[in-house]
Amino acid sequence: MVVWSPFRFNSGREMANRFAIAPLTTDSSHEDGTATKNELEFVRRRAASGFGATISSAAYVEQDGRSWQGIGATHEGHLCSLQRLAEAMRTAGGLAILQIYDGGRIAKPELIGEQCLHAPSAVASLRPGAKTPRAMTANEVGSLIASFREAASLARKAGFDGVEIHGANHYAVHQFFSPRANHRVDNWGGTLSKRMNFPLAVAQAVRDALGPKLITGLALRVPRRCAAVAELARAPSEFLSSVLAITVRLVLTSRHPMFIWWGPELIQFYNDAYRETMGPERHPSALGARGRGCWDEIWDIIGPQIDYVMAGNGATWHEDQLVPVTRHGRRENVWWTYSFGPIDFEGKVGGVLVVCRDVTSEHMAREALNLINEELKHRVKNTLTVLGAVATQTFRDISSKADLEKYQGRLAAFGRAQDLLTAANWAAAPLQDVISTALIPYRTDNGRFTVSGPPLIVKSRQALALSLAIHELATNALKYGALSVAGGHVSITWTSEDQEGEPKFVFVWREFGGPPASEPAAVGFGSRLISRVLQDDFGGSVEVKYGSPVRTVERTRRARSRSEPRVSRRR
Ligand SMILES: Cc1cc2nc3c(=O)[nH]c(=O)nc-3n(C[C@H](O)[C@H](O)[C@H](O)COP(=O)(O)O)c2cc1C
Secondary structure (H helix, E strand, O other): OHHHOOEEOOOOOEEOOOOEEOOOOOOOOOOOOOOOHHHHHHHHHHHOOOOOEEEOOOEEOOHHHOOOOOOEOOOHHHHHHHHHHHHHHOOOOOEEEEEEEOOHHHOOHHHHOHHHOEEOOOOOOOOOOOOOOEEOOHHHHHHHHHHHHHHHHHHHHHOOOEEEEEOOOOOHHHHHHOOOOOOOOOOOOOOHHHHOHHHHHHHHHHHHHHOOOOEEEEEOOOOHHHHHHHHHOOOHHHHHHOHHHHHHHHHHHOOOOEEEEEOOOOEEEEOHHHHHHHOOOOOOOOOOOEHHHHOHHHHHHHHHHHHHHHOOOOOEEEEEEEOOEEEOOEEEOOEEEEEEEEEEEOOEEEEEEEEEEEOHHHHHHHHHHHHHHHHHHHHHHHHHHHHHHHHHHHOOOHHHHHHHHHHHHHHHHHHHHHHHHHHOOOOEEEHHHHHHHHHHHHOOOOOOEEEEOOOOEEEHHHHHHHHHHHHHHHHHHHHOOHHHOOOOEEEEEEEEEEEOOEEEEEEEEEEEOOOOOOOOOOOOHHHHHHHHHHHHHHOEEEEEEOOOOOEEEEEEEEOOOOOOOOOOOOO
């Protein structure tokens, strides 16, 4: 088999077989970057199995670039340690390759001091607790390249067969070609080809130091995301020219969770924001995977929705939908608000773009609020019942019957307004609903009331005050006003307009066809409520006019200004 056959590099060095031991740092070197005895013993044992090559754990090329306490290759003082390492790696005759690295923004602050963190740009890594590095100057970039050259030269002197530059796993070389970590606008950043300038300059420097007879290697890890893009773009020309390229770019640059299913196999692609919602078990295996296999557990929910979109029926929209998924090791109830939209491709639907949001916390908060609301409603009801019972007991005397009825009526009006506000979560209620709820007991006959005005929302305090006021006005109208005779009726109107740049709300209660009204001799609770409570809660003025045949209560409010309340009464 070919894997057992030798492999000859261009430099002339030869591996006895095609197996190489992957680099594995043990974080156990001396503080000065020299290898410990145990470390060398470990390397010796690993190399003893006869691999074609062994790659060392990564050696730092600058003190300030250490990401762990490993071996160093920064100066002649490291030479002896490097020689021992090369010798241990050759235990069974395999090639000895020294890997070299700089930590950049993911160097360990505890080892180097936070202020020494350097990187292509001042952008913190996404790792939890990551510190923001200092952006390297052009001079520093040049001197880091020189440090790589110096490390390679030490490797040559120590007898290694070659050097591998660690350009993967988010270390400095990787940071330079990552668009997320590198925001530079000079020769070392910008387009992909400019972002590759640093890795290539390092490779050239290392090659210069090693010469043509030793191996120069550059380890790059293609992120899964790139692999998935490649998968999505089986035919590169098709991909590059297509709407898919734009969609993928849109998904990648967005911070909103987004996901793509592409082609008949529903090959998957998603952005970082979406990854956050998946839980650790599904990422990265979901990238580039087929949709059906990945989401089997919820296919009965999402399968028909995907089919609907792929069949060309247009987009779907799902609000606060329960789609339980397995994440963090257990099946979780997760509520989502999402849309599946078609990605049109050459006249057909090529895939599905998912824009979604995990709304579980909002859903739970709403459920908790509903629960509290129900409890509150229950308690208010109980309190009102108790108040009613206490009043019945207190005013048992037959002479108090009229007052008792009045009190019970007000309590009931209050109770109905509370119900309305409970339904609206105590924040606000539509004015139309406030009025119709307050009028429920008086709507004995259609046509007795005409109610009209633009849609408006009133705050909870205003809703309560207005409900009580309407109750007073309606009771009064029933006893003495328009509702006390067969032909009378009440008109309720309101307007809301800007006047002199301020919103002004005018609410008018007018009675027609009732007996002539005259100003009452004494001011009772009802009158006080209308004039004072309304005035306060609406921040405006009240006007009551008495006279025949119209009975009017006018409420005005300047919504934003509570100054100059005006009260006048006409009847
Ligand atoms: C403890 C530990 C230390 C590692 N040190 C290095 C390292 O110094 N350099 C490097 O390129 N990779 C390093 N790796 C990555 C491994 O070489 C290897 O690529 C990784 O474990 C994934 O294995 P796989 O490629 O077989 O999937 C390390 C991995 C582990 C778990």
